[in-house]
Amino acid sequence: MDLEEAFQVVGQFGSYQRRTVAVLVLTQVYMACQSMLIVLVGSTPEYRIDQKDDVPLSQQELVQHVTFTEDMDTIVTEWFLVKNQAYKVSLAGSLFFAGLLIGNMVFGPLSDKIGRRPVYLTGLFFGVVFGYITAVSPSFEVFALSRFLVGLMNGGIGLVCFVLTQEFVGKPYWAMTGTLNSVTFAIGIALVGVLGYFVQPWRSLAMAANTPGVLIFLLSLSLPESPRWLYAQGQTEKAEEVLRFMARRNGSPANSLMLQRVRAAKLGGTDNKDMGVLQLAIHPVLRIRTMVLMYVWYACSLVYYGLTLGSGATSGNRYVNISMSGLVELPAYPICMYFISKQWAGRRKSLSGFLCLAGSACLCTMFISENPGRLVDVTSLALLGKLMVSAAFNIIYVYTAELYPTVIRNAGLGACAMSCRVGGILAPFIPSMRTLHASMPFTVFCLSGLSAGGLGLLLPETLNRPSAETLDDLGSPRHVRVLESIALLYDDDKRKSNHK
Template sequence: MDLEEAFQAVGEFGRHQKRMVIILICLQIYMACQSMLIVLVGAVPEYHVEPVTEGGSVTRGVTFTEDVSSIVTEWHLVEEQAYKVNLAGSLFFAGVLIGNVLFGPLSDKIGRKPVFLTGLFFEVLFGYGTALAPSYEAFALSRLLVGIMNGGMALVCFVLTQEYVGKSYWAMTGTLTNMTFAVGISLFAALGYYVRPWRNLATVANCPGLLLFLLCVTLPESPRWLYSRGHMKQAEDILQDFGVRNGKGRISLKLRRTVSTSAPDASSPGVFQLVTHPILRWRTVVLMYVWYVCSLVYYGLTLNASEDKGNRYLSVAMYGLVELPAYPLCMYFMNKQWAGRRKSMANFLGFAGLSCLLKTIVPVSGFFLSATSLALMGKLMVSAAFNIAYVYTSELYPTVIRNAGLGVCSMSCRVGGILAPFVPSMKSLHASMPFIVFCLSGVSAGCLGLLLPETLNKPIAETLDELSSPIYHRILEPQVHLLEEKHLSDQKGEDSD
């Protein structure tokens, strides 16, 4: 039997898989706290600068008029030192980018579980280093290291939530994963409200990671990865264990070894295939831009919450809670035949850009519409698009190179995250400049995403051979695949020459 038949036999989403997925989904709360940490620990309270006389010399002293504990108040990161707050946020996302590059392809070669556990262990370790940092330099270094481990762990975590279950449940597990991240943002805001000293907040926000690491040690390797690498016996053992724990008894399985399934000693596809393979090259270029825009708009709007007037904790919580309606919406649309993954993602990106454009022309406060409500609407729309992009991308890449593809796309995504903390500061050029950037980015990414093929109710390629097979192409949309087929024929022509 093939892999999908085996999942149907042992249970595509039985009680054992539900327990494993719940553990992985809960990790999103921990990751949300780490991603949003700088929003509260880098809060800038009201202050004024006045001359201070010390030893006959006059210096400029900073007096904070608001009772706030943050790295700004501890190390006086104001005026010419203010850039260091945004720099610390960008260093985290730069670290995530490095982690994607280093650990993503590595998990395709040596396995999901060892890379995942290594990244999580060191992220927790360096997270405590953030709370104990004696200086800004040590704090910034710890954020970079936390980001590297986060990038190595988070992507594999998402892939495991997909590969532990049958394909028909991928959209649901992917959506639950991203929805829990939004809940984590709101919980972090509530935590910050009750735990005000920034070092205590960093410590408490890091503690769940230690408990979750102990739970994750018991998780098995991905049976899909084992199958794609030709380790049939190990994959069969894990699937049989799924069947036993799901209450179906010990089911006899015999996975079919296809010619396209890699032997254990064969050289596996790597990141280089994303450039050389004509179909993957085109998909990767489009997806990298889509992920970049999703991250830029998503984190740009979220980090902008700390600059809103009023209660910063409520603002951060609202920017997390507003995402929750996005997930039922995208679940509904992305599973409808008339919408699917492609059209849903493109439309949500377009509407996110339109909301940001309207924010620049609507008054700050209004009876029906306000600038804040439109910014929240933009966050809702880009959250839906981001969620679809995760699920859609995992379906567009074959299993043998899925993590490498997701890693490259996530790398592009982190470039958006690196730039996001600095976009709100573009208000110094013009008040509407940040949202014009968000608008143009969202609309252009939505248009480009329409060039990708639809994957709803279509077969998922396990290997590169299946991706290039004529049968696979005939099942997918012919009109969208004309460009991919042309790239494939051009590549074959170059090889024959």
């Protein structure tokens, strides 16, 4: 039997898989805490500078002349990151996303080669270690380096964690498990706002935000390797062992479970060299998909994190705004789940539609004055845009996993996540474009959302279609099939002419 038939015997989403997925999606809460930490620990309180002229002050002079009038304990107040030093707060946030970028590039292909489980556990362990270094950093330089290293580890565990939640269950449940990842990340953002309200000193907040990672790591030690990865590597017997173990935990008899014996080389194509990141550029189908997906991921990340990281700077209570920024995502997931499961909408149209709606919401902010007393203000439109782009972000995770075959799925997700992190690196600096013009940040978000929504229509639909396990399952792109048909017709005519 093949893998999908085996999951029907084992249970596509049995009790054991539910517990396993629950542990994996909890990792998203930890990642959300790390992603949003800079919003609170980097908050700039009200301050005044006792200076008669406008001559730029050095770091030592700032310490003598700056007085903070708001009672807050952040990295800004500890290291006086104001005026010409204020860029360091955005820099620390960008370094985290730069770490995510490199982590996606390194750990994605690595997990395709050595396995999902060792990469996930190693990244989670060192992510927690570096997270505690953040809390005890003696200087900004150490703080910034620790944020980069935490991002590096998070880049690996986030990608592998998502893939594992897909590969432990049957394909009909991929959309649901993918959505659970997004839901728990949104809950994590909301919890950061609550945690920041009750834990004020930034070092204590960093310690508290990192501690859930310890519990998640201990729970993850019992996780098995992905049976889909084992099968794709030709380790059929080990894949059968994992599937039988899952079946016993689900209460399903599967002693006679036998998978088709297929060599790893055949799974990857005609040769082992077919497996690798290089195939994303060489393979005619994967090349087009990857180019489009990389831009869509970039736009989703730029708009999502730009609106999220900018939530603390909008009018109103910063803790309420951060929590609302997370909670507003929750309605997006049942909405997008409804649309992507309908034949008339599917993955492709739903993705493009939500991205265009997010861009349109950001466009509308340019015509509304920032007045909290109005029924429709900039903050509410920004939250609407966040809801729409959250739905698109959730779809693109599920959609991308379905567009890539198993043998190169992590490499494909890694390449897309790499462009996603480029958007994340730029996102902390976009809200600061308000100094040029109040509408500049939303102009960037608007153009990004609308352009990505248009490009998304170039992708094929995957709803109710079997997932590809090998590169050969992808077939040929449409223009190649047309050329092949023309060539066959030409050969037939030539043979007929010769026969005559």
